[in-house]
Amino acid sequence: MSSGRKTGLLYAAAAALAGLDFALGVYAVYRAPFPLRVNLGSPTAYFNIYLHIPMAWATYLLYTGAFVSALVYLIRGGEKWDRLVQAFVTLGTVYAVFTLVSGMAWASESWGAAWNWDPRETAVLLLLLAYLVYFALRGSIPDPDRAATLSAAYAVAAYSMVPVSFVAPRLVQSLHPTASSFGHFMGRPDVMAVFGPKVLLSSIVALLLAYLYAERLRGAAAPGWVRYVAAGFIVAGVAVGLVLASPYLSGGVERVAAAKLDSQGRIVSLTLVGPEGNRTVRLPSPVPSPVQPAVYEGKPTIVSHLVRVAGGRVEVVRHWSVALNAAAYPVIVGLVLLLLSRRPRQATGEH
Amino acid sequence: MEQRRKALVFAAVFFAALLGIGLLSVKSSNYKDVSQLKLYKEPVRGLNVRGTTVPLQPGVYLLRIGDTVYQFTVRTVQPYAVAKRVQGPPIGGDDEYALFLLRGGDGYTVAALFSAKTFQQFYGTSPIMEQKVVVTGLYNPSQKAVIYRLGPDGPQPVAGPYPVFWVDKILEGCHQSYEAPSGKIA
Numbered sequence: 001m002s003s004g005r006k007t008g009l010l011y012a013a014a015a016a017l018a019g020l021d022f023a024l025g026v027y028a029v030y031r032a033p034f035p036l037r038v039n040l041g042s043p044t045a046y047f048n049i050y051l052h053i054p055m056a057w058a059t060y061l062l063y064t065g066a067f068v069s070a071l072v073y074l075i076r077g078g079e080k081w082d083r084l085v086q087a088f089v090t091l092g093t094v095y096a097v098f099t100l101v102s103g104m105a106w107a108s109e110s111w112g113a114a115w116n117w118d119p120r121e122t123a124v125l126l127l128l129l130a131y132l133v134y135f136a137l138r139g140s141i142p143d144p145d146r147a148a149t150l151s152a153a154y155a156v157a158a159y160s161m162v163p164v165s166f167v168a169p170r171l172v173q174s175l176h177p178t179a180s181s182f183g184h185f186m187g188r189p190d191v192m193a194v195f196g197p198k199v200l201l202s203s204i205v206a207l208l209l210a211y212l213y214a215e216r217l218r219g220a221a222a223p224g225w226v227r228y229v230a231a232g233f234i235v236a237g238v239a240v241g242l243v244l245a246s247p248y249l250s251g252g253v254e255r256v257a258a259a260k261l262d263s264q265g266r267i268v269s270l271t272l273v274g275p276e277g278n279r280t281v282r283l284p285s286p287v288p289s290p291v292q293p294a295v296y297e298g299k300p301t302i303v304s305h306l307v308r309v310a311g312g313r314v315e316v317v318r319h320w321s322v323a324l325n326a327a328a329y330p331v332i333v334g335l336v337l338l339l340l341s342r343r344p345r346q347a348t349g350e351h
Numbered sequence: 352m353e354q355r356r357k358a359l360v361f362a363a364v365f366f367a368a369l370l371g372i373g374l375l376s377v378k379s380s381n382y383k384d385v386s387q388l389k390l391y392k393e394p395v396r397g398l399n400v401r402g403t404t405v406p407l408q409p410g411v412y413l414l415r416i417g418d419t420v421y422q423f424t425v426r427t428v429q430p431y432a433v434a435k436r437v438q439g440p441p442i443g444g445d446d447e448y449a450l451f452l453l454r455g456g457d458g459y460t461v462a463a464l465f466s467a468k469t470f471q472q473f474y475g476t477s478p479i480m481e482q483k484v485v486v487t488g489l490y491n492p493s494q495k496a497v498i499y500r501l502g503p504d505g506p507q508p509v510a511g512p513y514p515v516f517w518v519d520k521i522l523e524g525c526h527q528s529y530e531a532p533s534g535k536i537a
Contacts, residue, residue, distance in 0.1 A: 033533030040521070044536070046528065074359040110528075112520045113487070117399060119377045126373055146354070153358035157365035164373035171377055185529035257471055273471060292537045301534055316536050 054202035062092035087214035105321035123165030233334030241327025265294035386455025402453030404430035462496035465518035
């Protein structure tokens with residue numbers, strides 16, 4: 001198989017899998033399960049489980065790729081491994097930024113503040129800052145051999161932040177859940193049916209994009225259709241974000257402070273807290289709760305949710321962080337594909 | 352090749368150094384325990400402090416901070432209550448505060464007050480609070496809160512004086528959230 005054909009197939013695979021990943025993300029924020037009762041804020045913020053966590057895993061995977069490639073380069077040499085280091089660090093940094101931003105958006109609702117100096121938050125920030133230095137280091141050394149060698153050594157060293165961020169919740173009290181408390185929820189079949197494939201797809205897409213970036217550094221051009229697919233991802237991401245955020249744009253979003261249900265679990269009245277204060281709304285006729293099951297431990301599960309009440313209907317509104325993160329992922333993939341579709345500079349020869 | 356070998360050694364040493372720095376940074380970002388607030392003699396803001404909530408027993412109570420008195424009612428044993436100002440000048444921007452007593456590892460206790468409006472915005476009116484809570488805000492050791500129980504013989508002091516912690520935010524972990532069963536939007 002020719003190199004160009006292989007590259008074309010890889011781009012097709014990346015686009016197809018990224019599309020599937022995006023579709024699964026959209027399905028997740030509409031139909032996937034979430035914790036019925038949460039400590040703080042809207043339970044729908046926990047749809048971020050299917051958006052933030054797969055990207056965090058992909059970030060770790062990309063930086064692990066950088067670490068392994070850097071080690072191989074330092075032991076065996078070869079420009080191919082140097083290109084892989086650059087590609088993995090670049091994509092890893094993009095994904096790390098998304099991980100931090102998506103996590104902060106989620107934390108603003110579910111933890112009470114966007115930034116809390118939580119041990120894992122802090123460690124991921126250190127990880128990102130450490131790898132940002134890679135670019136500065138590489139760019140500051142004029143000799144390409146020396147630049148490749150020193151930056152590979154640095155990429156190996158910076159990887160130390162990955163195990164730090166991983167073990168942080170075990171070392172000190174953290175707002176992040178430990179594996180056992182998280183596993184309690186993740187282990188449910190209906191959750192794993194969505195979460196498992198989401199993590200797998202996001203990881204494969206991340207690795208493919210990194211490999212394709214390394215190929216671009218080699219001088220391999222992307223097929224012409226890639227830029228149209230990239231534009232499609234960006235438009236689709238923005239569209240999904242606007243649809244999910246539309247209740248906020250049109251107004252009327254309030255939080256349920258209390259609810260009265262009838263004996264069949266239907267909503268009779270809601271006490272709502274909104275920008276204009278508290279109000280109690282008695283519905284013209286009882287309606288089935290949009291959150292199922294409607295009752296947990298004797299209490300209505302619609303409490304704490306963000307809703308819009310209009311025309312006797314109660315609509316659950318996903319927290320804005322879900323809209324942001326659901327939109328950001330395809331936009332990021334689209335921007336990466338757009339970058340890859342640009343004509344590459346001529347690569348230097350092997351040395 | 353020689354250059355790459357030297358770089359490998361440098362990478363290993365630097366890896367170990369960064370690992371140590373990273374672990375130290377993480378350990379130092381650990382939240383303070385309520386008991387460590389004893390060390391502060393002056394008001395201090397911006398501390399992230401972790402404590403255990405003290406269950407409030409059923410009854411009708413008064414909370415006195417200086418000349419200001421709040422009243423709250425506890426119907427069932429719970430970690431917090433909403434206290435409404437009934438006498439004296441207002442403190443802070445609210446007349447109603449969610450009150451919870453936070454205890455540190457050595458028993459040192461503070462009275463934590465959080466704007467009731469903000470509290471209910473996030474928690475609703477029947478929230479679940481974890482027993483261990485992390486808060487951030489202003490610790491004022493010169494302000495003391497005393498709790499009185501209202502009975503047939505009038506108000507009787509039952510707890511305090513406790514230093515006051517004015518909560519800006521409750522930083523909640525989500526550990527307990529994952530214990531709940533799963534729900535769906537119909």
